[in-house]
Amino acid sequence: MLAAARWLRAYSPAWFRADLVAGVTLAAYLLPSGIGDASLAQLPPEAGLYACLFSGLVFWLFCSSRQTAITVTSAISLLVGSSLGEIAGGDVGRFGALASCTALLAAALAFIAWFARAGAIVNFISETVLIGFKAGVALHLASTQLPKLCGIKAGHGDFWERMADFLAHADQINIPSLALGGAALAALVAGRIWLRNKPVSLFVVVGGIATASFVDFGGLGVKLLGEVPSGLPPLGLPAVSLEEVRELLPLALACFLLGAVETAAIGRMFAEKHGYRLDSNQEFLALAGANMAAGLGQGFPVSGGMSQSLVNEGGGARTPISGLVAAGIVLMVVVFFSETLRNLPQPVLAAIVIFAVVGLFKAKELLRLWRLHRDEFLVAMAALLGVLGAGLLRGVLIGAVISLVLLIRRASVPNVAFLGRIPGTRRYTDAERHASNEPIPGVLAFRPESGLVYFNADHVFDTVLARVDAATPRPKLVVGDLSNAPFVDIAGARMLLGLGAELKRRGIALRLADARSSVRDMLRIEGVEKEFGRLDRSTTLADVIEAFDRGAGASVDAAREAAGPPHAAPGGTAAPASSDKPEADAPTGVPPS
Secondary structure, three states: OOOHHHHHHOOOOOHHHHHHHHHHHHHHHHHHHHHHHHHHOOOOHHHHHHHHHHHHHHHHHHOOOOOOOEEOOHHHHHHHHHHHHHHHOOOHHHHHHHHHHHHHHHHHHHHHHHHOOOHHHHHHOOHHHHHHHHHHHHHHHHHHHHHHHHOOOOOOOOHHHHHHHHHHOHHHOOHHHHHHHHHHHHHHHHHHHHOOOOOHHHHHHHHHHHHHHHOOOHHHOOOEOOOOOOOOOOOOOOOOOHHHHHHHHHHHHHHHHHHHHHHHHHHHHHHHHHOOOOOHHHHHHHHHHHHHHHHHOOOOOOEEOHHHHHHHHHOOOOOOHHHHHHHHHHHHHHHHHHHHHHHOEHHHHHHHHHHHOHHHOOHHHHHHHHHHOHHHHHHHHHHHHHHHHHOHHHHHHHHHHHHHHHHHHHHHOOOEEEEEEOOOOOOEEEOOOOOOOEOOOOEEEEEEOOOEOOOOHHHHHHHHHHHHHHOOOOOOEEEEEOOOOOOEOHHHHHHHHHHHHHHHHOOOEEEEEOOOHHHHHHHHHOOHHHHHOOOOOOOOHHHHHHHHHOOOOOOHHHHHHHHOOOOEOOOOOEOOOOEOOOOOOOOOOOOOO
16 A cells, blocks of 8 residues: 555665755755645645645655655636635635535545556546646636735636636726736746746745835735735644535546546656656555645645656655655744745736636647547646636536546447458558458458447448448449457347348358457347358458358368468568457467558
């Protein structure tokens, strides 16, 4: 269970200096971003610090990724802030307890996912949906932070209503607020260009606080952060009712899905780059522990943060010890130095938040989808518009549903290739992709490029029959190459029986070839072998077709013996005789074309 027990045994003392430097750099980034994300969640600034602190003290023990940083994120913070208002019924005082309870529920879901070894669940939300969702989050965020940056009252409602309200009050922009926020943004952009992977946001925070000590921003209409309580909060369960727990479950599920997908994506990226293995199930356990600690410590849901993790890696992190170091520094700030944060100007904080999530809007990715994959672009736009029009919580659910619908749609209409002979060989490949392939007189050979199961069997049946009816002249034999069907269920086997019966009414015979061992077992159980002839691992598509060529009465075995060795390759080795992807245990297998 403790991933740290594995990598600590191999820990080299020489790594500690790198982990220490990375931890200090990470803490410098976590402090302002934690405060900023707390504001997105409609929570006091200390809630973001508590979440980063307590989750960081636990996450390093369980995570299998060595560079992932646990933190509050803009996407989850916006999700929490936009969803809790309705559940709290306008009672701002209830936000904290409800947010902490959401973290505990997300922890419970992550623990269940770990216990069930459901690591593959994170793959159900496609990358295309995430591109659209994150772009929508970026625009949603801009609509919430622009009023703070410009010093005007923020509007309510969805993205479109807030932007309309912002434009309607554009004449009320507070110039000192805009100038201060613009200067902070300019400093952050300059830091991104010339001081990459340095704690520029911390410098901006310190600069804003220092400037507020000399300039009366209150008199200029610039709002400040205000009091940030010092010391640690009491640990314990939040005071929520059972009814509120039920209302929070959809929000917790959305936070868990977002956190799981983001954390797994970050972990895979670093594991591939640094050459170690990521255990997706172990990341679920790490998320469970981190969110439980955050919930008990009056924080809100956390996950792996992309920008924070990149800062951590860029700082030289070798192991999760860097995350523990960062949590220790946050602890010192919370206990001894939180008073210094009260003079932080809100336009500076808004600039930090806006800049931190600019990377969520992947304009190049959206343009690439538009140019190369129009269907995928429409999916991304559906997720984006779902966030802008229906809110973040519903946007997450819309994205998950779109991903599942896409998966089912693609699985339900697999490609059915119709085959032709490669000239001079006994190999057969997709005739539509290879125009030089020779047609097979009197024979129609097809290859379904997926398993045959209940939700795609009708598609394969209809596709083959449509091709038979369109063929001129009509074939006398239809051969099904099952080399690309890794499994066949009862519905798939009965579909083949129905196809054979329908072809028989048209005076056409059906044969099957190149079926894998598990597929042959199912076809025998369902009586397919009895109906259409023997199925074995050595009978290939070429054997069936050559038997037909030698006459309807010739057996496949006789045809194979008459044909002799398939084709001698250079050096006297017999070339394989089969279709593109036969079963692994068939000695006649050949690689795909």
